[in-house]
Amino acid sequence: MRADAQRNRERLIEVAHEVFKERGLDAPLDEVARRAGVGPGTLYRHFPTREALHEAIMATWIEEVAGQVEKAMATEGGCREKLLAWFEEYVALLTRHQGAAAKITASLGCQDSPLRTKCQTYADANESVLAEMADHGVLREGVDNLDVCRLLGGVATMADHSSLAPEDVRPMLDVIANGVLKA
Amino acid sequence: MRADAQRNRERLIEVAHEVFKERGLDAPLDEVARRAGVGPGTLYRHFPTREALHEAIMATWIEEVAGQVEKAMATEGGCREKLLAWFEEYVALLTRHQGAAAKITASLGCQDSPLRTKCQTYADANESVLAEMADHGVLREGVDNLDVCRLLGGVATMADHSSLAPEDVRPMLDVIANGVLKA
């Protein structure tokens, strides 16, 4: 790739990050181009679809997921506290950008989504936490990872749409934890 | 109201019902006007915002909610089966139109949403079911109606976005039921 193309690409990702943070994932793409000081054509050449740009943005914070699992698992207390710490982190990661939770979770099931690798990272992370719970014998029988991911995605989406504070999200996560752990 | 205005209003609601069913709640409003054989101006006079039209549409099926509560409570089996029957009905009602679940659930908390009366109907219905569970002594302490509604709304939203079949939704509702009922 030519040096100027590389520069533009990086600048676009950087600017898109800001714009999406400010105005949500549905922000006008021409605005991204304008602020990056390039024409719309340049933006669309680098990122043919809105999703392609989303994917590029998310690549930066997907890297944090593994670390957050470890952090949550280091929480003081029993399995329930660890699980809830992870659930809170999961929701927090998904709600970093307005609109992201719904999109990422929607692509959980489908193989051909451009966001597939991203949501897979989340699913894998959650699976590892559930496996830990199973090892400690506290996981209910028949609890499926995909279902839990969708439930958490649903909570995150509701939190996003209603601008819920963490203390409003917590009781929902409590219910899910109760449903996932043995009594 | 003049007779022709009345006629147009009814026709618009009827057509909007079709269009929203086919293309989701974000379908072009001009398409609704076109199919109804009126100008866009007429549509926007009757329904100044998209939400106003949504509200009018939903008024028709909001009437079914109370009946569905009774139907679910008449399900054979114990409290768990009744609760799950209601949860399934709740999700089915919310996913009748693409995009509806997210919008209705988002307006649960806020007082000034045009959809307030609609989502209140759902919240009241769910509250009555939870009250029934409490009467039978099977409801966990500290389970809040609003949280359960949001969880169900989240499930419905995920079902909507991923076009999930009822059998894919059921396990998520199982987890919520486990979290809501005493062990």
Added chain:
DNA sequence: CAATTAAGCGGAGCATGTCTCCGTTTCACT
């Protein structure tokens, strides 16, 4: 049954946003 009038109609048209096409510029290599 005209005549009157205001409620209602409808579409031209502006605003915003997406995305493409293609003439022009710039980089990289010789």
Added chain:
DNA sequence: AGTGAAACGGAGACATGCTCCGCTTAATTG
């Protein structure tokens, strides 16, 4: 420096939301 291809950028076609205002028509009244 010269050359060719890669990259640029912006005009503009197209889609959608929404408004304004001149025209039509239903309802009322003498």
